[in-house]
Amino acid sequence: MMGVQALLIALLVALLILVFLGQLWTRRHYPPGPLSLPFIGGVWRFGIKLHEDTFIKIAKQYGNICCVWLGHQPAIGVSGFQAVKEVLINHAEAFSERPPSPFVKAVGRERGILLSNGHTWKQQRRFAVVTLRKLGVGKKGMEHQIQEEAQQLVEIIAHAKGQPLDPSLPITNAVSNMICAVTFGHRFPLEDEKFQKLIDALDIALKFPGSISFVLYEMFPWISKHLPGPQKRALTAFQFVLSFAREEIEKHKEQQSFHEPQDFIDFYVLQMEKSKNDPNSTYDEENLAQCIHDFFLAGTETTTTSLRWALLLLTNRPDIQDKVYKEIEDVFGSSRSICYEDRKELPYTNAVIHEMQRSKYVLLFGGSRRCSKDVKVNGYLIPKGAFIFPDLRTVLSDPKVWKTPEVFNPNHFLDKDGNFVDREEFLPFGAGARVCLAEQLARIEIFIVLTSLLRAFRFQQPEGVEKLNPDPVIGFTCQPHPFKICAVPRCCSL
Template sequence: MLWLGPIPVVVLSGYEAVKEGLINHAEDFADRPATPFLEAVAKEQGIILSNGHTWKQQRKFGLVTMRKLGLGKKGMEHQIEEEAHQLAESFARAKGQPWDPAAAITNSVTNVICAVAFGCRFSAEDKEFLKLVEAVDCISKFPSSNFHTLYEIAPRLLNCLPGPHRKALASADIIHSFARKEIEKHKENQSAHDPQDFIDFYLCQMRKNKNDPKSTYNENNLTQCIFDLFVAGSETTALTLQWALLLMANHPDIQEKVHKEIEDVLGSSSSFSYQRWKKLPYTNAVIHEIMRSQYIFLFGVPRECTKDVNLFGFLIPKEATVFPDLRSVLLDPKQWEKPQEFNPNHFLDKDGKFVDREAFLPFGAGARVCLGEQLARIEIFIFFTTLLRVFTFQLPEGVKELSTDPIIGITCPPRPYKLCAVPRCSAS
């Protein structure tokens, strides 16, 4: 236990402690801490940062709606597949020369969230879309800064002073404003009988519950839910894909085994359903190992204790902030044979069949497990297999290896790099 002023902070480290806390005491660690910055950007609304009745209603709606949008079925998969082909075209324009893929990957992943929330995609040249991408990037990086710590300690003082916190708060306003504009467009073109996206479904839910005094379905919560989708779903998936390409360039032998398996299963087919992952045990193992070995968060998202809890003989007091150290779970030497190495065999049995592991918890666990887990899994799978089928990813001339040391922050991106996406002759 650490003390941040008057607030007790407890870190759960290792698989056993995290499992005991998040799964066996799921309801006891279900709340989110309300800090000055989080209240400023979310006002305890939406899904990620709300608590109590609001959180339960919004999360339940989110889970049901994600299923209705066809995650795991052809509807949403088709849009992700189209976005993957757009990304492949961006790579092709580099003509095999050294190129930093970060911006193109981020744009494509953000457009997937646009498809989920708004039912449409935006051109990479659209100025409003680029402002949205920049705003999401800013709000995602700010919690890693010293100014964030200062804001949490003295919000009233910093609200009177210039600094990066003002840009972060302005970025939150940009995302909220973008969402409100799309909500107004949807209200003008009601799709009550055939909802197509998150906003459509939410507006239908608002109409159904308009006479319920306990309903939390309103435009403020809808706006924050959209904010949550972008902040939680853009950078996380984009960084995972950046790590994926870096690791493939560093491990050409693994890359070739993935490509061969994809070609053997896919053949001449131009489309690739997520459900086919079961026929790609090695590729699936590689994707899981990428997420395990280069987990993109420094910790899991913090929780707040709803009551006094005794955990392994230690008292965790009510209202303590609890950090589940998911990185420690993914690197736990008691759970993984070679935790510090990039080794797809962590997810394969002796016969080469894929093995799911209980300690694979990059999306968290318990009551607050990531709402977009299935969307993220489908995105990573389709983007990764599409790119590995079309290109060979090589190190630039004179580069022996790309650095696997992350930039440490709230998220842990790879250091900026360039690689060569060389088109495969057999690619259609």
């Protein structure tokens, strides 16, 4: 009997060895990566907690194109400017899909723009791009709304009268209201209870994808979706954003204002009417709600976090802050509002803003993709169906590209004569087919809000604080630790 048991064990071990060797053979042309263990794949390499440099360390060990197995799913990490350019730009079509992972399916529902694919994605994205142009993104009308919101923010911060304040909530409110102006045609007061619930829901939702709980959900969804924990809270938060959007859609339908469209919902409802007899149309209320959901997910947190990082960096570097203020005053004084076009006359200010986005990239890595066909990149086979993780953080800190990648240095975007230099390697908004569709809106928001704040205040550390913490809190977005600053008015009129 013992001999039979020993034989069975030996056969099982031999079978496992043969399976392992078979995997090595079939994957011999794949990019290198950490050892893939049964069930968990190479996830063990991440450790128990993700860090800002987790993917950078993996790239250093295995190369700029490496493979980390998520269970039985190959996930290809792409790092550094040249590798990311090769994948996202030179092979844009092959890497234009979003991976239909369990979490993406649960949140995206194969609708909207951010997480959809195929005909739905193409039609919804094309409509969004055209409609944003119609609404004036990049034109004087939209800039005027952003300037008004920036002035509201200045007035709210001025109420602190130079005492320590946390700028997070007023900045979040201002940026979110800019999205509301585009999508709903109106803003919300800071004290609006339901609006603040929306902000809280976005915060919960966007912290989850950067957690180990997220990885476990992706690997074992059949178990995770039935258990309490962060995944339940995150999915509830995503549903709240959708419910918020649906309520606004209902209000617009009751008002029947779509025949003279003033906002994204109006234009979309009008398009639904025009396309109701088109069998290939994807224009419906659920796609509209998902598009609005996507605008908030992609636009509010990222722009808010960028502005918070800007204030933290400039508070820690008063010399740079004062130089920006002097340039603005020398060129414009206090005679008029600054518009986005004015950035051409403010090379140092423009360089500081770009360097802030480079040195404090707000995402843990770029948006994930899926390979739609077998592709060879740098000699490696990237198989059809593989998940792709373009690590834009490594592009923005690539030592082959940036002179001092670990340092906040505006000279990265200036020539020897002090003129602004646009860099091909500056990719905080992504690249290729999935480049951020609201990139222009985000650039305008950051420029106008930041210059408005720096004209109005000098930002300082509270008494007794030598330096604000420059290390990020890691989630899907990399946010600064909570901080307080003193916004000292630059003139007595505030």
